[in-house]
Amino acid sequence: MSFDYIVSLIKPMLQGAEMTIILFFIAIIISIPLGFLLTVAVNSSFKLLSLAAKAYIYIVRGTPLLLQLLIICFGLPMLPVIGPYLVLDRFVAASIGFIINYAAYFAEIFRGGLLGVDSGQYEAAQVxxxxxxxxxxKIIMPQMFRIALPAVANESVTLIKDTALLYAVAVPELLHFAQTAVNRDFTILPFFLAALIYLLMTVMISLIFNMLEKRIRFE
Incomplete structure (x- = not known):
């Protein structure tokens, strides 16, 4: 394999990686606050709100992300009457699917962080x-986020890898370009290059969260 051939593979794959990174940041920026709001809703004294939030989390976490993406991208437009109004750009639809899915997972992570805060902290605040x-x-949320951060980091790494599911809904991301090159050139090299790019992205995300954890630990 010539160097020029490898370069010709990497260029479109980096374009696909750009789509992956954009989706990652959209999902993270929106789903983390939404997940926290769901945690607040679950712990709300308003029973109907709490039950609705619990049902949302249970349903989303109990069904595959791929199925959710297929429903949003292809299923909703098939609904009678309102279907034509639910036809979305594939990337927009996929972004909504990822946000809906990961908000539920982050909600459970934050709930665990909330449970990890010592009950004596509440009593001290009353005093x-x-x-x-x-x-x-001032007291509970900073400790909750500190406890939840390692799990948030792990879920963020999973999110980077899950972006490969965009391939199933015809969004041209990294795996799409790798598969196209494999079919065209009948070589497995594009898959190895894609794996390397995914690995580099997950390493970068892990390093960023490791720095955040160290910074929070010494505050």
Whole structure:
């Protein structure tokens, strides 16, 4: 295999990786706050809101992400009456699917972080005269995020790898270009190059979260 051939493979695959990275940041930026709001809803004293949030998390976590993407991209437009209004750009539809899915997983991570906060912290906040909002904002939430950060990091790495599912809904991402090259040139090399690019992206994400963990640990 010549160097020029490898370069010709990498160029379109890097374009696909750009799509992967864009989806990753869209999903992370929206699904983490949404996951936290779901955690708040689950712990709400308003029973109907709590049950709705629990049902959402149960259904989303209990069904495959690929199935959810297929429903959003291909199933919703088939609904009677409203179907034509639910036809979305494939990338937009896939982004919505990833946000919906990962928000449920982050909600469970934050719930675990919330349970990990010592109950004595609430009592200490009452002694200090803090109200419920001040207790959550100044004492509980910082500790919750510190506890949840390693799990958030692991889930973020999984998200990078799950972006390969875009291939199934015809979004031209990294795996799409690798598969195209394999079919065209009848060589397995593009798959190895794709694996290397995925590995580099996951290493970068892991390093960023490791720095965050160290920074939080020493604060």
């Amino acid at each position: 200090l005269g803090l109200n419920k909002w001040q207790t959550m904002r």
